[in-house]
Amino acid sequence: MPRAALIELLRPGDVVIANDAATLPASLQGVHPSTGMKVEVRLAARASLAPGDVLRFNAVVLGAGDHRTRTEDRPLPPPLAPGQRLQLGPLTAVIEELLGHPRLIALRFENSVMDIWAGLARHGRAIQYAHVPQPLELWDVWAPIAARPVAYEPPSAGFALDWKLLADFAAQGIVFATLTHAAGISSTGDAELDRLLPFDEPYHIPAATEQALRRACHEGSRAVAIGTTVVRALEHSAALHGVVVAGDGVADQRIGAETRLRIVDAILSGTHEPGTSHYELLQAFADEHILQRADRALNAGGFRTHEFGDSVLIERANSLVESGQGPLDTPGKRRDFCRTCERYSSEVRRCEADVIFSANARTGRAVRSPYTSRFLRAANVVQEPGRLSSAGRLVGCSC
Amino acid sequence: MQTDMQTPRVLITGGTSGLGLALVSELKRRGAHVAFVARTAERVADVAREYGAQGIVGDVARKQDIHRIAVQASGALGGLDVLVNNASDLGPTPLALLGDTECEDFERALVTNILGPFRLTKALLGSLAASGREGRGSVVLNISSDAAVNTYARWGAYGSSKAALAHMTRIWNEEMSAHGVKFLALDPGDMDTPLHALAIPDADRTSLKRPSAAAIEIADAIADLLPAALPGTVRRAS
Numbered sequence: 130m131p132r133a134a135l136i137e138l139l140r141p142g143d144v145v146i147a148n149d150a151a152t153l154p155a156s157l158q159g160v161h162p163s164t165g166m167k168v169e170v171r172l173a174a175r176a177s178l179a180p181g182d183v184l185r186f187n188a189v190v191l192g193a194g195d196h197r198t199r200t201e202d203r204p205l206p207p208p209l210a211p212g213q214r215l216q217l218g219p220l221t222a223v224i225e226e227l228l229g230h231p232r233l234i235a236l237r238f239e240n241s242v243m244d245i246w247a248g249l250a251r252h253g254r255a256i257q258y259a260h261v262p263q264p265l266e267l268w269d270v271w272a273p274i275a276a277r278p279v280a281y282e283p284p285s286a287g288f289a290l291d292w293k294l295l296a297d298f299a300a301q302g303i304v305f306a307t308l309t310h311a312a313g314i315s316s317t318g319d320a321e322l323d324r325l326l327p328f329d330e331p332y333h334i335p336a337a338t339e340q341a342l343r344r345a346c347h348e349g350s351r352a353v354a355i356g357t358t359v360v361r362a363l364e365h366s367a368a369l370h371g372v373v374v375a376g377d378g379v380a381d382q383r384i385g386a387e388t389r390l391r392i393v394d395a396i397l398s399g400t401h402e403p404g405t406s407h408y409e410l411l412q413a414f415a416d417e418h419i420l421q422r423a424d425r426a427l428n429a430g431g432f433r434t435h436e437f438g439d440s441v442l443i444e445r446a447n448s449l450v451e452s453g454q455g456p457l458d459t460p461g462k463r464r465d466f467c468r469t470c471e472r473y474s475s476e477v478r479r480c481e482a483d484v485i486f487s488a489n490a491r492t493g494r495a496v497r498s499p500y501t502s503r504f505l506r507a508a509n510v511v512q513e514p515g516r517l518s519s520a521g522r523l524v525g526c527s528c
Numbered sequence: 529m530q531t532d533m534q535t536p537r538v539l540i541t542g543g544t545s546g547l548g549l550a551l552v553s554e555l556k557r558r559g560a561h562v563a564f565v566a567r568t569a570e571r572v573a574d575v576a577r578e579y580g581a582q583g584i585v586g587d588v589a590r591k592q593d594i595h596r597i598a599v600q601a602s603g604a605l606g607g608l609d610v611l612v613n614n615a616s617d618l619g620p621t622p623l624a625l626l627g628d629t630e631c632e633d634f635e636r637a638l639v640t641n642i643l644g645p646f647r648l649t650k651a652l653l654g655s656l657a658a659s660g661r662e663g664r665g666s667v668v669l670n671i672s673s674d675a676a677v678n679t680y681a682r683w684g685a686y687g688s689s690k691a692a693l694a695h696m697t698r699i700w701n702e703e704m705s706a707h708g709v710k711f712l713a714l715d716p717g718d719m720d721t722p723l724h725a726l727a728i729p730d731a732d733r734t735s736l737k738r739p740s741a742a743a744i745e746i747a748d749a750i751a752d753l754l755p756a757a758l759p760g761t762v763r764r765a766s
Contacts, residue, residue, distance in 0.1 A: 149658055154599065180606035243582060246604045250596040267595035268651070276654040278603045292653075292703070299706060307661060335662045 132289050138442050141302035142350035144341045148284035148358045149307040151275035154253025154267060159217035164207040167193035170217055171256050173314050174328040178279050178377065183245045187328065189317050190232050196257040200318025209234055218252030220245065230322055256282055256314060261437065280312040286356030286397050289440050306338040310358040326406050329381040332362035339375040342392065351394040357410045360384060360393050367391040386412035395444040400427055414445040534756040537605040540564045541588050542615030544571040546721030547671065550743035551612060552581050558747060563601045588615050588644035589636065598651040608655040609664050610750055613645035614671045619685025621726050626684035634685045641689035645670055646696065660708020665754040669746065670697045672713040710753045716742035
């Protein structure tokens with residue numbers, strides 16, 4: 130189906146969450162003055178999203194050449210050592226550290242913050258790969274909703290969205306929300322390095338998004354993530370706080386078949402090759418069997434599998450709540466089934482408070498972590514021994 | 529004291545002379561985070577130093593510069609709440625009747641006055657809409673002219689392009705207000721600026737409006753459209 134038909138797979142009340150990070154021109158051609166050899170530096174991570182926090186980056190270094198050569202076939206860079214400089218167009222960087230791999234470095238720019246932004250904007254290019262040989266401009270890699278330039282590669286599932294679709298969402302009562310997540314590089318051309326992916330990725334969740342998700346949970350609506358980075362950010366926040374809490378964080382977890390998703394019910398994603406961290410993440414939604422079947426169907430149907438290609442919507446099989454599976458409660462409204470409690474209830478919602486539940490079970494008394502107390506305040510929860518219930522607001526499973 | 533969350537982040541094009549420079553000064557005075565664009569690196573550095581604003585070297589008439597400007601503005605300000613499309617081109621100078629206007633001069637006026645603002649707005653639309661969603665409010669203010677409305681002989685290239693800009697502004701507003709991004713075109717009046725001197729070299733300068741006075745009006749208009757007032761703003765009674 131065409132891109133705009135995504136809306137036919139959604140329901141009124143669904144919250145669609147996208148990553149609005151624009152992509153930095155993070156590929157910097159330059160020279161390693163100690164040897165005089167050409168290098169390509171691909172910025173890959175920084176500590177936060179703060180606009181002034183651009184002096185230090187982690188980066189992957191490749192030898193001479195550009196994206197037209199497959200990353201696996203690129204020559205190695207010269208041996209790198211702390212203290213050496215890299216001249217990257219108008220920018221100068223010092224290698225501060227090797228990060229456990231001869232091509233993965235921590236670098237520090239010696240320019241001012243303003244000069245770094247100007248240098249990246251004027252000298253940097255979008256990171257790209259051999260399957261798209263023509264040089265990409267920023268307008269090729271920025272989705273229509275792209276906002277702050279903090280991603281290293283495009284959060285490409287967002288290409289499915291345009292302003293017309295967002296207007297249609299609003300008309301049909303589908304809620305649109307965003308977060309900003311510094312999507313990292315997807316491949317380095319080095320198996321050993323690729324195993325370290327994804328690197329830690331800072332993110333920001335706006336208050337409006339926290340509220341939209343809380344409302345969705347209360348109403349039993351679905352949270353639909355546009356892309357893997359959205360899942361990583363939301364599930365990271367929820368693992369830490371019990372619910373998604375607005376603010377800044379750094380996603381450092383891996384998501385895979387063993388992960389129990391707390392927030393996201395469905396994901397719109399490109400298709401990904403087995404063995405990549407993105408594929409691993411999809412296994413949290415559907416088992417390998419289903420994904421392989423989907424892969425075969427996509428290949429047979431001639432769908433395009435790269436980041437500018439086609440998308441799939443995967444709803445998770447292990448959803449905690451099976452909406453409307455139970456007996457009729459009131460006319461027209463069926464009870465939900467909670468997989469965690471294995472019970473029917475008209476009160477069941479996704480058990481977003483389960484982190485607090487388990488903490489209760491362990492300590493047998495009120496939870497005092499700063500995160501849960503923030504959650505308790507925010508959600509207006511009345512706490513009782515061994516369980517949580519809400520005053521006028523559902524925040525957890527009341528089975 | 530305004531918290532950082534409420535401090536508007538503003539980008540002004542054509543920020544090193546005339547109204548643009550006055551806006552840099554006025555919005556800095558009100559405590560906004562200000563970035564500006566202009567073509568001449570030396571002038572940009574001077575203004576950036578003098579006003580403590582973030583200078584961006586670029587030309588809104590050049591397609592290749594648009595996303596570079598957007599990266600620096602949204603990147604270094606950490607997002608964007610207000611875009612002022614101020615940079616303008618007169619078309620032929622001295623001004624000429626349409627029949628005497630070189631196509632290249634007409635084209636340059638269109639590229640600078642309508643296509644450039646369209647491209648820059650589009651490149652920054654994601655940042656502006658993000659501010660809208662987050663309840664910070666978001667405004668695009670396009671500098672128009674009475675030449676966009678009235679038919680003055682010899683103002684054909686400029687007047688046509690500004691009329692198109694004013695109309696585009698209304699359509700943008702129609703489409704984006706639901707996303708929390710408001711669009712407004714304002715005619716600042718006849719001001720004593722280098723652009724005016726280029727158009728009417730023998731004008732009586734004492735009869736012209738000071739750019740700083742126009743900048744105060746424009747800053748007020750922006751503040752009226754934002755949920756949080758710009759510091760130092762006296763809200764007009766409505």
